[in-house]
Amino acid sequence: MIKKIILSCLCVGAIVPLLAQQAPQLGQAPIDKIVKAMTLEEKATLLIGTGMAGMTGGNAVVGETQNLVPGAAGTTNPIPRLGIPAIVLADGPAGLRIQPKRKGDPNTYYCTAFPVATLLASTWNTDVVERVGKAMGNEVLEYGADVLLAPALNIQRNPLCGRNFEYYSEDPLVAGKIAAAYVRGIQSNGVGTSIKHFAGNNQESNRMGDDARMTQRTLREIYLKGFEIAVKESNPWTVMTSYNKINGTYTSESRGLVTDILRNEWGFKGTVMTDWFGGKNTPAQVHAGNDLMMPGTPQQYKDIIEAVKNGSLSKADIDANVSRILTLIVNSPRFKKYAYSNKPDLQAHAAVTRESATEGMVLLKNAANTLPINKEVKKIAAYGITSYDFIAGGTGSGDVNRAYTISLTQGLSNAGYMLDEGVKTAYTEYIAAEKEKNKPDKSNPLANFLPKKRMAEMTPDEAALSAQVMANDVAIITLGRTSGEFFDRKIADDYLLSDAERKLLEEVCTAYHKVGKKVVVILNIGGAIETASWKELPDAILLAWQAGQEGGNSVADILSGKVNPSGKLAMTFPINYKDAASSANFPYDYTPDAKAVIGGLTGNIPAHDPVRNLDYTYYEEGIYVGYRYFDTFGKQVSYPFGYGLSYTHFDFTKASVKEEKDKYTFSVTVKNGGTMAGKEVAELYIAAPKSNDLDKPQKELKAFVKTKLLQPGEEQTVSMTLSLSDLASFNANINAWVADAGTYDIQIGTSSQDIKQHLSLTVATKTITEKTHNAMKLFEKMDVLMQH
Numbered sequence: 001m002i003k004k005i006i007l008s009c010l011c012v013g014a015i016v017p018l019l020a021q022q023a024p025q026l027g028q029a030p031i032d033k034i035v036k037a038m039t040l041e042e043k044a045t046l047l048i049g050t051g052m053a054g055m056t057g058g059n060a061v062v063g064e065t066q067n068l069v070p071g072a073a074g075t076t077n078p079i080p081r082l083g084i085p086a087i088v089l090a091d092g093p094a095g096l097r098i099q100p101k102r103k104g105d106p107n108t109y110y111c112t113a114f115p116v117a118t119l120l121a122s123t124w125n126t127d128v129v130e131r132v133g134k135a136m137g138n139e140v141l142e143y144g145a146d147v148l149l150a151p152a153l154n155i156q157r158n159p160l161c162g163r164n165f166e167y168y169s170e171d172p173l174v175a176g177k178i179a180a181a182y183v184r185g186i187q188s189n190g191v192g193t194s195i196k197h198f199a200g201n202n203q204e205s206n207r208m209g210d211d212a213r214m215t216q217r218t219l220r221e222i223y224l225k226g227f228e229i230a231v232k233e234s235n236p237w238t239v240m241t242s243y244n245k246i247n248g249t250y251t252s253e254s255r256g257l258v259t260d261i262l263r264n265e266w267g268f269k270g271t272v273m274t275d276w277f278g279g280k281n282t283p284a285q286v287h288a289g290n291d292l293m294m295p296g297t298p299q300q301y302k303d304i305i306e307a308v309k310n311g312s313l314s315k316a317d318i319d320a321n322v323s324r325i326l327t328l329i330v331n332s333p334r335f336k337k338y339a340y341s342n343k344p345d346l347q348a349h350a351a352v353t354r355e356s357a358t359e360g361m362v363l364l365k366n367a368a369n370t371l372p373i374n375k376e377v378k379k380i381a382a383y384g385i386t387s388y389d390f391i392a393g394g395t396g397s398g399d400v401n402r403a404y405t406i407s408l409t410q411g412l413s414n415a416g417y418m419l420d421e422g423v424k425t426a427y428t429e430y431i432a433a434e435k436e437k438n439k440p441d442k443s444n445p446l447a448n449f450l451p452k453k454r455m456a457e458m459t460p461d462e463a464a465l466s467a468q469v470m471a472n473d474v475a476i477i478t479l480g481r482t483s484g485e486f487f488d489r490k491i492a493d494d495y496l497l498s499d500a501e502r503k504l505l506e507e508v509c510t511a512y513h514k515v516g517k518k519v520v521v522i523l524n525i526g527g528a529i530e531t532a533s534w535k536e537l538p539d540a541i542l543l544a545w546q547a548g549q550e551g552g553n554s555v556a557d558i559l560s561g562k563v564n565p566s567g568k569l570a571m572t573f574p575i576n577y578k579d580a581a582s583s584a585n586f587p588y589d590y591t592p593d594a595k596a597v598i599g600g601l602t603g604n605i606p607a608h609d610p611v612r613n614l615d616y617t618y619y620e621e622g623i624y625v626g627y628r629y630f631d632t633f634g635k636q637v638s639y640p641f642g643y644g645l646s647y648t649h650f651d652f653t654k655a656s657v658k659e660e661k662d663k664y665t666f667s668v669t670v671k672n673g674g675t676m677a678g679k680e681v682a683e684l685y686i687a688a689p690k691s692n693d694l695d696k697p698q699k700e701l702k703a704f705v706k707t708k709l710l711q712p713g714e715e716q717t718v719s720m721t722l723s724l725s726d727l728a729s730f731n732a733n734i735n736a737w738v739a740d741a742g743t744y745d746i747q748i749g750t751s752s753q754d755i756k757q758h759l760s761l762t763v764a765t766k767t768i769t770e771k772t773h774n775a776m777k778l779f780e781k782m783d784v785l786m787q788h
């Protein structure tokens with residue numbers, strides 16, 4: 001869908017030159033003076049972006065503007081009379097997303113594709129994530145952008161959400177802490193971030209019309225908590241509201257969410273913008289405190305002017321929004337006239353992505369020390385299309401225009417392994433032929449933006465396989481998945497393996513095992529897939545995620561033992577899709593027709609009776625998302641939250657707690673008891689005492705810390721501090737966070753189901769740790785909510 005939006009009505013240059021002479025200038029005069037000097041038309045101009053095609057017009061596609069930084073997602077309007085420059089907003093979150101080539105320009109503008117968010121969360125290492133942010137933010141600065149539209153920290157409520165790869169976790173603490181580290185890293189460059197999509201954007205199907213219906217407790221504890229942590233711990237310059245409604249109101253139109261909660265309760269001082277074309281009622285957005293309408297349309301401009309003129313929108317509302325946008329601009333590199341080079345150090349950043357990717361890969365299985373692949377191994381046969389066509393990241397606005405992607409096989413060759421050339425030729429020829437058959441439709445401007453249909457997996461030829469088994473020492477099979485915005489994933493052939501993939505797995509495992517040779521599976525995926533039915537087959541499974549442009553090198557670093565894996569799952573891998581608590585309330589069986597896809601892109605959804613899970617979604621599972629559900633209700637899983645193996649093993653001893661004025665510091669000693677250097681994560685869960693007011697999950701993650709690289713025999717004592725407010729649950733009846741009295745079981749472990757040490761602490765009196773607004777409450781009981 002091409003958006004041709006030319007804002008000819010916003011011809012700011014036409015303002016009479018006389019005014020310019022007397023006009024205060026941004027940066028010289030205080031912001032309130034600038035606001036005072038602005039005409040209503042200028043204010044409305046500033047509140048909306050330049051539109052997709054940019055100020056110069058043209059044929060930009062969704063997610064791109066052409067002016068200033070071609071391929072950036074959006075630009076604000078300049079007002080030269082007042083010395084207000086335009087600033088540039090660009091996606092996000094796996095790297096800067098701009099156009100890599102420009103007409104008539106021999107230079108290239110490639111950006112580094114870093115690992116997807118899910119991988120970064122699986123590092124459980126905020127230092128590593130901050131380093132990634134620092135490198136990524138440098139590209140934002142050096143390519144002339146001002147704000148990166150990232151990180152995205154929606155909760156992975158359901159395994160099939162098409163954007164889970166852009167999100168961090170099923171757990172709000174992990175999401176919030178990792179997002180805060182990412183924001184700190186990016187913003188250390190003097191550029192901004194936009195934490196998104198605020199909030200409750202947990203499905204892609206009908207994402208612009210869906211109403212996420214949930215209790216306020218669920219909203220506060222699960223869907224807002226990560227944002228709260230990120231706001232309080234990292235001061236993001238901006239927040240992007242989401243497409244969806246919550247309890248009947250578009251988030252961008254909700255004053256309760258944007259002003260009462262985000263600004264007044266959490267102290268957010270920055271700018272709020274809409275998601276692209278998000279929401280419907282512009283005056284309501286302005287009143288809500290959603291400052292900037294992106295990418296901006298002429299209609300929004302007219303609506304603002306009219307609403308002020310007819311008195312339905314106050315001058316105070318627009319002035320507050322305008323002054324926040326001006327503050328954002330004043331802080332921007334463009335306002336400071338930063339002389340960007342267009343030449344970031346891509347080589348140095350490639351090293352950052354390679355290293356960070358190894359830290360977030362999760363070793364799911366390693367029977368009989370199959371990995372690392374020892375030095376005597378001479379030859380590897382690599383099966384599976386994605387061994388050769390490795391997936392660096394997902395599609396849509398979260399994609400990055402990178403110069404290259406290192407495939408798994410390239411990575412293995414770089415590490416000195418020999419690959420079976422026959423197998424390689426068969427795959428490369430097959431992949432080339434399939435790509436030729438399914439060439440992207442060049443007339444469709446979205447062709448490169450939407451998820452592509454996955455190539456059918458090749459099944460092995462029996463005779464060839466017998467020869468390969470004799471000629472090789474180890475087999476590797478890579479299974480790949482990709483997804484992206486606009487679509488949720490499916491169960492068949494996506495959450496589940498396809499028949500061809502299963503056949504490949506079975507036949508390769510049988511053939512290699514027959515002669516005592518090992519098979520390793522690499523999962524090149526962005527979200528959970530089914531593993532329970534086949535995980536017994538291979539000897540080892542490495543969850544490599546979508547690991548960015550250096551992915552193949554990063555996997556080779558782990559397979560060779562150069563790096564010892566230390567990633568941990570930030571989401572549960574259920575046995576069956578239907579085990580997920582949200583499965584009954586998610587559009588898993590929905591395939592949009594053409595109209596619905598267009599509607600999803602533009603918000604112009606044809607009139608129809610509301611459909612459950614598309615037009616409204618009940619968050620019936622409440623706070624029981626992910627491990628909170630599986631562990632509380634005793635449901636078996638394939639791999640639990642927090643899980644991940646290492647080539648060494650660690651012992652946890654000497655757990656202790658120190659209490660000081662409502663602060664609790666927990667320490668534990670982690671010792672590397674194996675023969676190889678490695679890192680371990682200490683995960684701290686609490687089980688709250690039974691409460692008469694609220695039901696409590698069996699456990700909740702409250703803190704985590706990763707050790708340094710511990711040499712064999714080396715130990716480190718790590719500490720985690722909680723305050724009373726970290727023990728609190730949200731009680732909507734009294735609009736407050738409450739820490740119950742009683743004894744809390746403190747569990748320190750290496751997954752939600754592998755607890756190594758218990759401690760306890762007692763809270764003498766029930767304490768209200770924070771009073772809140774009664775914002776966004778509809779009905780507190782889900783059954784009552786569902787009757788409305």
Ligand code: BGC
Nearest residue numbers: 063073091092149275276397
């Ligand atoms: C996405 C946002 C993105 C924006 C600009 C939207 O479709 O939901 O995450 O930042 O486009 O490209």
